[in-house]
Amino acid sequence: MAILNFTLGPESFSKLHDALVCLGKFSEAISIEASHDKLVLTALNTSKSAYASFKLTGNKFFSKYQFKPPTSGTQAKDKFYCKIYNKALLSVFKGRGFDPTREKDTAIEKCEISVEDGEGKKSRFVVKIVCRHGVIKTYRLTFESVAPMHAFFDRAIARNSWSISSRTLREFVEHFGSGTEQLDIYSEDGRVSLTSYTEKIMSGSEILKQPLRTTIAIDTLEFAEFSVEEQLHIVISVKDFKSIITHAGITNTIVKALYSRPQCPMQLTYSDEGMTSEFILMTTGEVRGLSQAPTPNASRAGSKRPVTRQPLEAKSNSEMPPPPASAAPSRVREDANKRAPRPSPPPPQPSIQANELFMSQNDEDRRWDPVNDDDDETMLLWDTGEVDNNPMTMNSSRNPNQSQSINGPPVNDGGDSDANLIPTQRLPPTQRLSEVKGIFD
Amino acid sequence: MRFKTSIRNIQTFSRLTTSLSSLGKVAWVRLDDDSARFTIIPETGTQVWASISIDSIFEDYTIQSAAPNNTINLELPLPPLNRALRSALNASSASIRLTKKDGAPVLSLTIITNTISSGNSANGFLNNSGSGSGNQDPFGDNAFREENLDGGRDREAIVTQDIPVRVLQADSVEGIHEPKVREPDAYIVLPSLIQLKAISDRFTRLTATSTSNSTSKASPKLELAANMHGGLKLRVETDALNIESVWTGLTNPDLDPGQVEGGLEELPSARLKARGPDAWARVRIDGRDWGKVLSVGRMDGRVIACFADENALILYVYLSNYDDGEEHSVLTYYISSFSV
Numbered sequence: 001m002a003i004l005n006f007t008l009g010p011e012s013f014s015k016l017h018d019a020l021v022c023l024g025k026f027s028e029a030i031s032i033e034a035s036h037d038k039l040v041l042t043a044l045n046t047s048k049s050a051y052a053s054f055k056l057t058g059n060k061f062f063s064k065y066q067f068k069p070p071t072s073g074t075q076a077k078d079k080f081y082c083k084i085y086n087k088a089l090l091s092v093f094k095g096r097g098f099d100p101t102r103e104k105d106t107a108i109e110k111c112e113i114s115v116e117d118g119e120g121k122k123s124r125f126v127v128k129i130v131c132r133h134g135v136i137k138t139y140r141l142t143f144e145s146v147a148p149m150h151a152f153f154d155r156a157i158a159r160n161s162w163s164i165s166s167r168t169l170r171e172f173v174e175h176f177g178s179g180t181e182q183l184d185i186y187s188e189d190g191r192v193s194l195t196s197y198t199e200k201i202m203s204g205s206e207i208l209k210q211p212l213r214t215t216i217a218i219d220t221l222e223f224a225e226f227s228v229e230e231q232l233h234i235v236i237s238v239k240d241f242k243s244i245i246t247h248a249g250i251t252n253t254i255v256k257a258l259y260s261r262p263q264c265p266m267q268l269t270y271s272d273e274g275m276t277s278e279f280i281l282m283t284t285g286e287v288r289g290l291s292q293a294p295t296p297n298a299s300r301a302g303s304k305r306p307v308t309r310q311p312l313e314a315k316s317n318s319e320m321p322p323p324p325a326s327a328a329p330s331r332v333r334e335d336a337n338k339r340a341p342r343p344s345p346p347p348p349q350p351s352i353q354a355n356e357l358f359m360s361q362n363d364e365d366r367r368w369d370p371v372n373d374d375d376d377e378t379m380l381l382w383d384t385g386e387v388d389n390n391p392m393t394m395n396s397s398r399n400p401n402q403s404q405s406i407n408g409p410p411v412n413d414g415g416d417s418d419a420n421l422i423p424t425q426r427l428p429p430t431q432r433l434s435e436v437k438g439i440f441d
Numbered sequence: 442m443r444f445k446t447s448i449r450n451i452q453t454f455s456r457l458t459t460s461l462s463s464l465g466k467v468a469w470v471r472l473d474d475d476s477a478r479f480t481i482i483p484e485t486g487t488q489v490w491a492s493i494s495i496d497s498i499f500e501d502y503t504i505q506s507a508a509p510n511n512t513i514n515l516e517l518p519l520p521p522l523n524r525a526l527r528s529a530l531n532a533s534s535a536s537i538r539l540t541k542k543d544g545a546p547v548l549s550l551t552i553i554t555n556t557i558s559s560g561n562s563a564n565g566f567l568n569n570s571g572s573g574s575g576n577q578d579p580f581g582d583n584a585f586r587e588e589n590l591d592g593g594r595d596r597e598a599i600v601t602q603d604i605p606v607r608v609l610q611a612d613s614v615e616g617i618h619e620p621k622v623r624e625p626d627a628y629i630v631l632p633s634l635i636q637l638k639a640i641s642d643r644f645t646r647l648t649a650t651s652t653s654n655s656t657s658k659a660s661p662k663l664e665l666a667a668n669m670h671g672g673l674k675l676r677v678e679t680d681a682l683n684i685e686s687v688w689t690g691l692t693n694p695d696l697d698p699g700q701v702e703g704g705l706e707e708l709p710s711a712r713l714k715a716r717g718p719d720a721w722a723r724v725r726i727d728g729r730d731w732g733k734v735l736s737v738g739r740m741d742g743r744v745i746a747c748f749a750d751e752n753a754l755i756l757y758v759y760l761s762n763y764d765d766g767e768e769h770s771v772l773t774y775y776i777s778s779f780s781v
Contacts, residue, residue, distance in 0.1 A: 212603065212604060216599070
């Protein structure tokens, strides 16, 4: 007996295809997580700076949805998860979308998907497409039993928010040329500017290969809701943003963005009938340590500074907000030196690569290496702090329960049914990858 | 150094840059008081020298330069310019100016578009009043603006596209001259370019497939010939096939006597004419390159082809001016002939 059975009508079928296409822009593999009332599809990109998830409501999105928890030993699991190579899934769904204008002969009537797993059974993800004239196509895909890695977004600290029609937003995004890397979002005096640019510095005749830099200035009234700190530059990957808006623009919906400050994640959400889309993107940008209390490390280092130190620099250091989990010293220093107030357009940012939703253990040490010997003090500053105790995490308001839950009971020992409440399923960003693996081993 | 102008005719400008970019990715642009000149000199293939009268694409044009004749020379990448102009196609207005951003020179294209926000304004009104961005004063500015909006005011988005450029020194471009070609043997007004392109491209493809196993892997060559009696021939010949299209009844334009040194009857074209309709001036041109040249057809200009027998083909594409002033816009294509 299959663990999971669900049936898609033609419309849901093409919606699922759209979601798979969107997930495919983030990662090669998608993670599927089934519980009794919903199916969650997620993808995390390789640099772990972008996370995409689609939540499909069991009784709304599907015409039939049945989840029979597998039993391991005597205990029943309340979740099933697997990882599938997205290209395999896409090739099954491709070009079969529901299109009333197209030739009816090849139109699909419904699609039944079942997952077989368990002892003595072949683990297969079976897609059965029922077309007109009694044509049935069956695909049996293999999958990997890996628990998904979810990015966590703390709504409580996200005091900036806006929402806008997906169609309007798509119209704006279409102005962006190709080749740029970053998107800066900035608002001042009732105007919002979206700037797509690249930080690559080119010289000589190479300068002509610099991609088009595009700024779109719009009235905040264009937004359904706009409540963002004035003069805040927040920078995300323009490619990720385009992928999201391309998907969001398929339906006429409202895209909502939530974020706190640069170098903390941004959340973008929108929903369609039976489907909730959520994206968490790492941000970069100029950090202004306004409301941030100086962190112990920074202030300690600051007090150690010789008095002869240039006031500007000392000030910027004491103001220094928590760095991104994996920021390199060079980056921090650059930021510190650049923290003079800047007008729009945004300053070129150092490479985005250091910004991830999760910390990677492997090259962490290398990241702390000095880049420039001239500035010993900055090095001292960062080397004094134990990374584990470093309060400078991406998600600074992470509560103790959550961090504790990292070492909590493994999920397959039973737990709650709601993913939103299960700490074990929700990994706050900035954990070590090794810890992440540990949970599910 | 200053350059600023509004774009009067976005579509024409966009078509121009699209046509030019088929032959090369980077253009040398020379701007002065009277004209904007776009020059493409690819490593191989056809050169274009386009001289556009200011009025035909720009208005409110201001230029200021220390260089002689108030000239600005730029090196301009065409694909980003094309991409930028695409944003402007539905714009209510667009302007361009030379400026510096982050220390690098850019041509900054500012586009004002009206956004389509159907139903969104209602949303904005309702949600805004609910969520309140700190402005709870019912008589504040915000309240009045929202009310206006609900009445259906148009909202605009300002899109700025920055195209990287290099500013060239006057003396660095001094040595670049338009090619000199001997007096042509035949002048003829080309038939509809869309027709000519369809046939040329077909011939090119046929030649490419029929010679694919032969020794010459080079691009297919087309033979184009004109006489001074309204005839034009396009021909391909390979081992396997021999096709020819002939146009008749075309016009051989008269030359302006004032522009010709010596007598008209001394010219090679006059001699060719005297030899009758069976005398042809012939060139052999690269089929693929020719296809790119013919993309200028989208400019909807009048095209005169000048044949220098076995030497070169020159196309003059005359654009109809916005208000038919004295100045004319003309694109000149220099296409060299291959030997047999």
